[in-house]
Amino acid sequence: MTQPTLSQPIDLPCGATVKNRFGKSAMSETLGTTDNRATSKLATLYQSWAEGGTGLLISGNVMIDRRHLGEPNNVVLENEESLDAIRQWAKAGTQNGAHLWVQLNHPGKQTPKLLTKQSVAPSAVPFKAELRSYFNTPRELTETEILDIIKRFGHSAALAKKAGFTGVQIHGAHGYLVSQFLSSHHNQRTDQWGGSLENRMRFVICVYEEIRQQVGNDYPVSIKLNSADFQRGGFSEDESMEVAEQLANLGLDLLEISGGTYESPEMTGLNVRDSTRQREAYFLDYAQKIRQRISIPLMVTGGFRTDAGMRDALASGATDFIGLGRPLALEPDLPNRIMAGDKVTSVVKPIRTGIKMADDSAMMETMFYTHQIGRIAKGKKTKPHENSIISMLRAFALITFRTTKTKRLRA
Ligand SMILES: Cc1cc2nc3c(=O)[nH]c(=O)nc-3n(C[C@H](O)[C@H](O)[C@H](O)COP(=O)(O)O)c2cc1C
Numbered sequence: 001m002t003q004p005t006l007s008q009p010i011d012l013p014c015g016a017t018v019k020n021r022f023g024k025s026a027m028s029e030t031l032g033t034t035d036n037r038a039t040s041k042l043a044t045l046y047q048s049w050a051e052g053g054t055g056l057l058i059s060g061n062v063m064i065d066r067r068h069l070g071e072p073n074n075v076v077l078e079n080e081e082s083l084d085a086i087r088q089w090a091k092a093g094t095q096n097g098a099h100l101w102v103q104l105n106h107p108g109k110q111t112p113k114l115l116t117k118q119s120v121a122p123s124a125v126p127f128k129a130e131l132r133s134y135f136n137t138p139r140e141l142t143e144t145e146i147l148d149i150i151k152r153f154g155h156s157a158a159l160a161k162k163a164g165f166t167g168v169q170i171h172g173a174h175g176y177l178v179s180q181f182l183s184s185h186h187n188q189r190t191d192q193w194g195g196s197l198e199n200r201m202r203f204v205i206c207v208y209e210e211i212r213q214q215v216g217n218d219y220p221v222s223i224k225l226n227s228a229d230f231q232r233g234g235f236s237e238d239e240s241m242e243v244a245e246q247l248a249n250l251g252l253d254l255l256e257i258s259g260g261t262y263e264s265p266e267m268t269g270l271n272v273r274d275s276t277r278q279r280e281a282y283f284l285d286y287a288q289k290i291r292q293r294i295s296i297p298l299m300v301t302g303g304f305r306t307d308a309g310m311r312d313a314l315a316s317g318a319t320d321f322i323g324l325g326r327p328l329a330l331e332p333d334l335p336n337r338i339m340a341g342d343k344v345t346s347v348v349k350p351i352r353t354g355i356k357m358a359d360d361s362a363m364m365e366t367m368f369y370t371h372q373i374g375r376i377a378k379g380k381k382t383k384p385h386e387n388s389i390i391s392m393l394r395a396f397a398l399i400t401f402r403t404t405k406t407k408r409l410r411a
Contacts, residue, residue: 003314003315003317004021004314004315004320005021005311005314006020006021006022006307006310006311006314006322006335006338006339007020007021007339008020008021009055010297010320010321012220012253012254012297013251013252013253013296013297014217014218014219014220014221014251014253015218016099016166016167016218016219016220016253018055018056018099018321019055019097019098020053020054020055020335020339021055021314021320021321021322022053022054022055022056022321022322022324022335022338023054023055023056023057023058023256023299023301023321023322023323023324024049024054024056024057024058024323024324024325024328025058025224025256025258025299025301025323025324025325026058026059026060026061026103026169026171026224026325027060027325027326027328027329027369027370027373028060028061028070028071028074028366028370029041029042029045029059029060029370029373029374029377030060030071030072030073030074030370030374030402031045031073031075031373031374031377032073032074032075032076033073034072034073034402034405034406036063036066036069036073036074036075036076037075037076037081037082037085038075038082038085038086038088038089039085040085040088041374041377041378042075042085042088042089042092042377043088043089043091043092043093044092044376044377044378044379045373045376045377046059046089046092046093046100047092047093047095048332048376049093049098049328049332050092050093050094050095050096050098050100051095051096051332051333052328052331052332052333052334052335052336053096053333053334053335053336053339054098054324054328054335055097055098055099055335056098056099056101056299056321057093057098057099057100057101058100058101058102058103058169058222058224058256059089059093059100059101059102059103059165060103061074061103061104061105061171061176062074062075062076062077062102062103062104062105062156062160063075063076063077063078063105063106063107064076064077064078064104064105064106064149064152064153064155064156065078065106065149065152066078067116068106068107068108068111068116068119068120069107069111069115069116069406070105070107070110070111070176071112071115071399072115072399072402072403072405072406073402073406077102077104077156077159077160077163078152078155078156078159079159080159080162083159083162083163086159086160086163087163087164089163090160090163090164090165090166091164093165094164094165094166099166099167099220100165100166100167101165101166101167101168101169101220101222102156102157102160102165102167102168102169103168103169103170103171103224104153104156104157104160104168104169104170104171104211105171105176105177106149106152106153106176106177106178107119107176107177108120108121108122108138108176108177108180108186109121109125109127109135109136109137109138109177109180109186110135110174110175110176110177110180110261110262111135112134112135112403113134113135113136114403114404114407115403115406115407116136117136118136118138118139119135119136119138119139120138120139120140120141120145121138121139121140121141121177121180121186122140122141122180122181122186122187122188122189122193122194122203123138123140123186123187123188123189123194124137124138124139124140125137125138125185125186125188127262127263128263130357131262131263135262140189143191143193146193146203149177149207150203150206150207150210151210153170153207153210153211154207154210154211154213154214155214157211157214157215157221158214158215161214161215161219166219166220167219167220167221167222167253168211168215168219168220168221168222169221169222169223169224169254169256170204170207170208170211170221170222170223170224171224172204172223172224172225172226173224173225173226173256173258173259173260173267174224174226174258174260174261174262174267175229175260175261175262175263178203178204178207179226179229179235179261181193181194181200181201181202181203181204182200182201182203182204182226182235182239182240182243183200183229183231183234183235184200184233184234184235185229185231185232185233185234185235186234187200197239197242197243201242201243201246204223204243204247205246205247205250208221208223208247208250208252209250212250212251217251220253220254221251221252221253222252222253222254222255222256223247223252223254223255223256224256224257224258224301225240225243225244225255225256225257225258226240226258226259226260226261227240227257227258227259227283227286228240228259228286229259229260229261229264230259230260230261230264230266231261231263231264234261237286237289240286241286241289241290241293244290244293244294245293245294248294248295248296252296253296253297254296254297254298254299254321255290255294255296255297255298255299256298256299256300256301256321256323257283257286257287257290257298257299257300257301257319257323258283258301258302258323259282259283259286259302260362262361262362265361265362266282266302267282267301267302267362268302268362268365269282269302269303269350279309279313280303280304280305280306280309280310280313281300281301281302281303281304281309281313281319282302282303283300283301283302284300284313284316284318284319287300287318287319288316288318291317291318297320297321298318298319298320298321299319299320299321299322299323300313300318300319300321300322300323301323301324301325302323302325304322304323304324304327304346305327305345305346305348306344306345306346307338307342307343307344308343310322310338325369326346326348326365326369327346327348329369329372329373329376329382330346330347330348330369330372330382330384331346331347331382332376334346347384347385348384350365351364351365351368351388351391352364352388353388353389353392354389355392358392364388364392367391367392367395367396367399368386368388368391368392368395370395371386371391371394371395372384
């Protein structure tokens with residue numbers, strides 16, 4: 001069998017075709033208005049990514065319920081109110097033959113306490129001590145609320161399709177609500193939604209089935225799933241593979257593999273072993289194993305930095321898509337350059353401030369790259385070498401301002 005190349009198209013189980021093997025992973029843009037409507041900046045941003053050659057663009061997390069935000073200025077997709085701005089976004093991001101899928105999310109307990117007074121989760125499990133000044137201990141969801149959230153995922157997916165997005169992705173990774181249900185650390189319920197793995201995965205299966213029912217069989221539905229939570233008593237690799245297998249059997253179109261949570265941020269490359277770093281991508285071992293169990297397309301995200309690393313991963317057969325986050329936040333045209341034959345090493349480097357608390361969490365990376373994404377959205381050039389302390393101070397000021405505005409609107 002010939003080995004696939006980065007510029008080769010790929011067919012998904014639903015019948016859709018993606019034109020090449022580059023996938024832009026979700027990166028929260030926080031470019032919505034304070035009352036969570038899409039803005040024209042999103043169209044400018046995604047046009048730039050579409051023109052840069054990426055075949056599959058996945059939006060930053062879009063919330064399914066305005067009462068539960070991950071960050072201020074998230075976009076919320078829960079009714080037809082502001083669908084026109086969302087349509088512009090979808091149109092811009094599907095230029096040049098690109099796919100643009102919406103990542104749908106509910107943060108559960110991972111919502112800052114300044115934004116949501118009473119967060120919800122499968123169980124009322126507090127955060128680890130270092131994070132308690134940012135996040136409240138959540139309240140346990142009732143069964144009626146769980147069923148409502150499942151419906152909301154389906155409804156938001158239907159709206160995304162109506163607005164012109166070409167697929168949806170469930171955010172099932174990084175410690176948000178879907179991933180909280182899967183984890184026996186965060187989910188300590190004793191009803192049909194907790195306990196055995198079969199019960200803990202009931203939520204994500206129901207979410208998937210509701211979405212599928214709303215969008216039909218010929219529309220791409222994906223999930224971003226943790227290969228593991230890297231938390232004591234949390235979601236393990238074996239459990240993750242079980243969940244992936246079940247979803248694949250139900251008709252999932254693409255499994256994106258990541259890992260970690262705010263409490264253990266493996267998705268940013270913090271804590272990864274040196275042997276893993278040498279292979280660039282953090283979750284290739286998992287991909288190689290799950291490949292033996294399922295045949296749907298895979299996208300490994302996290303750590304890809306060179307054209308050689310990307311080609312090797314694809315040639316190894318471990319992944320079908322090269323998932324890219326931070327590299328595309330600095331260089332939106334990276335895929336075009338690689339497909340033109342350039343030898344490429346991304347300018348992404350670890351963002352360090354020298355302040356331990358910031359450097360040990362995913363916070364610094366997120367703030368730095370969110371700002372760079374904002375520059376592309378304004379039609380400006382990115383600044384890969386910007387001073388990280390300045391970037392952090394500016395981000396803190398902006399987040400405080402936006403959070404206060406959001407609070408006033410919600411009061
Ligand atoms: C600014 C920023 C925002 C992010 N927002 C999201 C998000 O909304 N949803 C998600 O699944 N992952 C999010 N991530 C994680 C990325 O999708 C990706 O998994 C991670 O950055 C590792 O890939 P990379 O090494 O190519 O950057 C975000 C990362 C960054 C840097």
